[in-house]
Amino acid sequence: MVRWGLAVDLRGCVGCQTCTMACKLDNATPPKVMWRNVRDIEVGTYPAVTRFFLPVQCMHCANPPCMEVCPTKATWRREDGVVQIDYKKCMGCGFCVLACPYDARWLVKEQTGYFEGSSPVPRSSRPLGVATKCDLCVDRIDLGMGDGKKPGASPDSTPVCVNSCPAKALVFGDLEDPDSELSTIVRARNATQLRPEMGTNPSVFYVW
Amino acid sequence: MTWRWRIASYLFLAGTGSGAYAASTIAGFFGSAWDPAPEVGVALGAPLVFIGMLFLISDLGAKKNALRAFVNVRTSWMARGSWIISAFVVLAGAQLAALLLHWGWPSAVSALTVALAVATMIYTGFLLKACRGISFWSTAVLPVLFLASASSTGVMAVVLGGAVYSGSLGSLAGLAKADAVLVIIESLVLAAYLERGRTLRQSRGSVRMWLRGSLAPAFWVGVVVCGLLVPLAFDVYPASTVLVALAMSLGLAGGLVLRRIILAAGTRDALFSISPSDPGPFWGKVLRGAAG
Known part of the structure; x- marks a missing residue:
């Protein structure tokens, strides 16, 4: 069995938002819709303030609250752990957007672009009025697997955010494979998940 | 956030319609002294909840x-609620049709419809929870608050509807007294809800928005004065039919504002x-590392 996941090396992330832009371009998300982005976190009060960058996205939880609350079963989890949205089933109620503790879902009701008229950047062909989010670039994973490439090792078969990171702060791979680079990092560096008290068991791990 | 006036209207109409039906039908079970409350509840229940569904x-x-x-x-x-409100609208709607055609209606079916009405009043709380x-939102107090608010606004709708329909209070004065008790219960539940929200670090900001922040006018004027104090005063001292009807209208508006805020x-x-x-071991390491 496979469980695709990510490790985010907070020590490596420089907050450049290249992954954000790569994601927006590849997935053609409209303005303000951020399937992933890098948060600028400040802790403490002046002058004792610490600042670091926290990349966030759909956590592809093992127990996704979005899937639990979805009345239509549009949100589902693949056998490889990727949480997906079936646009043909979603009725756009927005319940999942509110139920996601990670602020990772967007209900897109209008087709907007970054430019008037003809656009130099692609616009989404997704239907309007449905919930959208990071799909972990499953099209790339599936295509690459079909061609016999190894997701995580071959860029053709790896999520674009991971490919784009100049600092190599993102590692993609199989959490179920104890020998994968991802599993090794998660184990060796005492990785943590966001909001573990939610019981969601995310597939995105953070290391320092 | 994603859910605004339309969803607030839905929550309000579903709660008030089912509350009106449940309260008046239960009153009717205790005898004819409550006329015309049961009929008013049947007249309001299915239509209000149905309009809520349209929202x-x-x-x-x-x-x-x-x-x-x-x-x-x-x-x-949401799926559970869809079945609950649909079943309620079908049964209460059929009862309304029977009422208009002067047909009888089995009280066993009414009892079942009351159960569905109570489920409608509560489930919206579980939805947000x-x-x-x-x-x-994520507290068991919320379903209780929705039940309490739906009960009080439901009775207010019956008193208002009955006053408009019959032009006088008559036996509705008794129902208004019951509403006073429900408003007091709702106030206590609301206080408990705020107290619970205030003690949690993550929801403290929401409580502050209500009490002192951007939602304070809506909370103090809309919910506390219009939604609770005014109806309570006129429930206890029903000065005139017109004033009671006005007070009930304000109370209903307060119920809508409560859902919205x-x-x-x-x-x-x-x-x-x-x-x-006290960041814990992992984030402590991050903070120390980030500080350099």
């Missing part, structure tokens, strides 16, 4: 898939929220 549907992004709302009963409160990342203050907990003095 709900109007808020959907992909209306062509609206019937899929019934699919995931196993885990989704399911959003675990929103601490302001519950939605408005439901902000998502900070994705990353740690205490700087």
Whole structure:
């Protein structure tokens, strides 16, 4: 069995938002819709303030609250752990957007672009009025697997955010494979998940 | 947030309609002294909840898939609620048709419809409670608050409807007294809800929005004065039919405002929220490392 996941090396992330832009371009998300982005976190009060960058996205939880609350079963989890949205089933109620503790879902009701008229950047062909989010670039994973490439090792078969990171702060791979680079990092560096008290068991791990 | 006036209207109409039906039908079980309350409750119940459903549907992004709302009963409160309110509207609507045609209606079916009405009053609380990342909503007090508010606004709707229909209070004065008790109960539950929200770090900001922040006028004027104090005063001292009807109208408006500000203050907990003095082993390492 496979469980695709990510490790985010907070020590490596420089907050450049290249992954954000790569994601927006590849997935053609409209303005303000951020399937992933890098948060600028400040802790403490002046002058004792610490600042670091926290990349966030759909956590592809093992127990996704979005899937639990979805009345239509549009949100589902693949056998490889990727949480997906079936646009043909979603009725756009927005319940999942509110139920996601990670602020990772967007209900897109209008087709907007970054430019008037003809656009130099692609616009989404997704239907309007449905919930959208990071799909972990499953099209790339599936295509690459079909061609016999190894997701995580071959860029053709790896999520674009991971490919784009100049600092190599993102590692993609199989959490179920104890020998994968991802599993090794998660184990060796005492990785943590966001909001573990939610019981969601995310597939995105953070290391320092 | 995603849910605004349309969903607030839905929550209000579903609660008030089912509350009106449940309260008046239960009153009717205790004898004829409560006329015309049971009939008014039947006249209001199904239509109000149905209009609420239209608000709900109007808020959907992909209306062509609206019937899929019934699919995931196993885990989704929205799917469960869809069955509950639909069953209520069908049964209470049939009863209304029978009433208009002067047919009899079996009280066993009424009892079943009361059960569905109570479920309608409560489930919306479970709906919001399911959003675990929103601490302001994620509490068992919320279904209780919705039940209390739906009961009091339901009775207010019956008193208002009866006063408008018959032009006098008559036996409705007794129902107004019952409403006074319900308003007091609702106030206590509301206080408990705020106290619970205030003690949690993640929902403290939402409570502050209500008491002192951007929602304070809506809370103090809309909910406390219009929704609770004015109806309570005229429930206890029903000075005149017109004044009671006005007070009930304000009370109903307060019920709508309450739903709206519950939605408005439901902000998502900070994705990353740690205490700087006690960040835990992992985030302590991050903070020390980031500080250099």
